[in-house]
Amino acid sequence: xxxxxxxxxxxxxxxxxxxxxxxxxxxxxxxxxxxxxxxxxxxxxxxxxxxxxxxxxxxxxxxxxxxxxxxxxxxxxxxxxxxxxxxxxxxxxxxxxxxxxxxxxxxxxxxxxxxxxxxxxxxxxxxxxxxxxxxxxxxxxxxxxxxxxxxxxxxxxxxxxxxxxxxxxxxxxxxxxxxxxxxxxxxxxxxxxxxxxxxxxxxxxxxxxxxxxxxxxxxxxxxxxxxxxxxxxxx
Numbered sequence: 586x587x588x589x590x591x592x593x594x595x596x597x598x599x600x601x602x603x604x605x606x607x608x609x610x611x612x613x614x615x616x617x618x619x620x621x622x623x624x625x626x627x628x629x630x631x632x633x634x635x636x637x638x639x640x641x642x643x644x645x646x647x648x649x650x651x652x653x654x655x656x657x658x659x660x661x662x663x664x665x666x667x668x669x670x671x672x673x674x675x676x677x678x679x680x681x682x683x684x685x686x687x688x689x690x691x692x693x694x695x696x697x698x699x700x701x702x703x704x705x706x707x708x709x710x711x712x713x714x715x716x717x718x719x720x721x722x723x724x725x726x727x728x729x730x731x732x733x734x735x736x737x738x739x740x741x742x743x744x745x746x747x748x749x750x751x752x753x754x755x756x757x758x759x760x761x762x763x764x765x766x767x768x769x770x771x772x773x774x775x776x777x778x779x780x781x782x783x784x785x786x787x788x789x790x791x792x793x794x795x796x797x798x799x800x801x802x803x804x805x806x807x808x809x810x811x812x813x814x815x816x817x818x819x820x
Contacts, residue, residue: 589666599666603673610674614651616761620805623740623769630736630772636707637738637772640726640791642799643711644719644754648742648765653709655679659701660709661694661725681706695729702733712791717753722792724784731779736772739791741798745806766805768798 589595630637639658641649659681662672672682681701685694698708710726713719730737743766744759759765773794775787 599669602670606674607677618764621767626769635735636702638726638730638735639709640712640737640739643714644756645742647758650675658707658709663715699732702735719754722788724788727775727784727787730775736774738772739770739794741802742767743802766802768801770794770798
């Protein structure tokens with residue numbers, strides 16, 4: 586699936602997309618305003634000598650990338666062409682990358698993340714990526730927490746004005762000068778001796794906490810949504 590690497594043109598395309606994409610995201614991000622809640626959970630993890638396994642939904646990559654830039658967080662990116670230019674963008678924002686995905690190279694990527702966390706780095710997971718289903722948590726972040734002894738830290742972001750792409754994850758792109766709410770939840774610890782039942786319980790808890798954080802982020806922005814959070818485009 587990595588035949589594109591043999592093409593000089595495709596390698597040039599990936600590099601060009603990354604260079605342009607970084608400038609676009611950086612320019613957009615510099616206009617955003619932020620409202621945050623729950624960052625004390627992140628600070629408590631760091632003060633305890635641990636690092637967070639940061640977990641969020643795939644559809645909030647852009648705003649998360651900009652907010653948490655320059656912190657040395659290591660994230661998984663796929664080994665295909667799209668993963669190459671995405672890695673090129675996020676590395677410019679100060680992230681490390683572990684190449685692989687839940688569908689290809691997952692074990693190699695998780696092993697690299699385990700080593701990176703042992704060296705004092707935080708890890709980042711889009712826990713319903715790379716292909717969904719949307720807002721269904723996969724177990725990778727929970728397994729990493731079990732393997733490393735570091736807690737999972739769930740968080741969610743919402744923009745008050747945004748474009749929403751017609752993609753499986755309904756990717757949200759904040760509009761220039763939008764206000765973005767960041768809601769961070771309580772950490773989830775996973776014991777080293779957790780069995781399959783405990784892993785599943787932690788996965789479900791993570792999914793539930795992210796749903797609650799989505800509602801909380803909307804409330805911070807005073808977006809009144811009866812029932813389930815509104816995931817439609819806001820013009």
